[in-house]
Amino acid sequence: MISVRNLCKDFGAHKVLRGINYEIGQGEKIVIIGPSGSGKSTFLRCLNLLETPTSGQIFFEGTEITGKGVDINKIRQQMGMVFQHFNLFPHLSIMDNLILAPVELKLMTKEEAKEEALRLLDIVGLREKADSYPGQLSGGQKQRIAIVRSLALKPKMMLFDEPTSALDPEMVGEVLEVMKNLAEDGMTMAVVTHEMGFAKEVGTKVLFMDEGVILEEGTPEEIFGDPKQDRTKEFLSKVLI
């Protein structure tokens, strides 16, 4: 579904990504772990070109999105993204947050979008919040809304950039639950996270990144059970599993 070839990203003299090669297949759930500053988030943000790669190629369903003349907005509609800080639109009600993109992009009429939004709100159990504003919601609720806001466009793939890192510990569970359900429904997912439990349970592949490269990759059993690289062992020994 996504194929990344020799992806590099510099911020000035600082090389954040130093040659990433990876293929994500349909229905896979890729979990990216690694120490901070290893380039995990930058890698994820390159996939929908929120960061412009310095060099390298990214293909999405056969189209080179790093090429010239690509309508990136069309591609992004098919790749939902969930952020660490939710980034809900604070001036709009929850309902308007959900229907803004589908209506503005003329994918649905307002009525259709509202119907779809209510269906999605039911799934995450927040139907009664439709007329509330983001400021009135808890962190966990905001993140669940952010997830369904992306789902409203019926994306083929979802990117999660540390979706639970800004949450109170007791709210992490409700967000992971939504993500697990999404995974079970067959969504292709790429998740940057520090939730090793989630990585083990949901991930089909785990990538360990360090200093801008994918140092090690494998199934959760391989990475957590029998890591090959010393750096991976060191990292895993420091995080709670």
Place this chain on the structure above:
Amino acid sequence: MTEWWNDLVAKFVLDFVEKERWRYITNGVVVTLQVTAASLLMGLVIGILVAIVRTSHDQIGKKNLHGFSGFLIRVLNAICSIYLTVIRGTPMMVQLMIMYFVILASSTNKFLVAFLSFGINSGAYIAEIMRSGIMSIDKGQMEAGRSLGLGYAKTMQKIIMPQAIKNVLPALVNEMITLLKETSICGTIGLNELTRGGDIIRGVTYDAMLPLLVVAAIYLAIVMFFTWIMGLLERRLRESDIR
């Protein structure tokens, strides 16, 4: 006491009642409000456009400015910078006179001259107000909009600008109040606005106190009215801030 009072009443009658001189004041208020409203509208349009050009130029960053669109945004940014420097660096009165005696010397439409001068002047200040408003919005908002497949312009229009305008509303009201009061210099080009209305009465009746006090009171009343209206508006816009 009664003598002082009778004197005042006599002056009042002379200044405002006789020969319907109050019309100078009422007509003046209308002209003042028209110039203010028209200029504010023009200032908002110019201000928002300039602010968007300047912020997008800064956000995109030097290294990504290539190709035709990069060239275009650079040229626009340069024009906007010159505009801001010139307009904010010269006195309003001089700008007004240049517009009247030089640029539009052939035009006899004083309202047009005043409206253009004040609109262009106000645009420069509103541009900087709007720019600070746009920059006050977390960059995650732009990223969220773009990640949903909305284009830059759509995201600006639907997500960034509504929040930015709400944040800078007090500063915008301030600009509007300044603009209203500054139109009092339109008398120098012979536009019969409020201040000049008072001046004309003074010239005829040789009484300075009453016309000037009335003119001042009217400016004050208008400003207080605007402040009150904006208070209501701000409260309404804050609806989404309830926690």
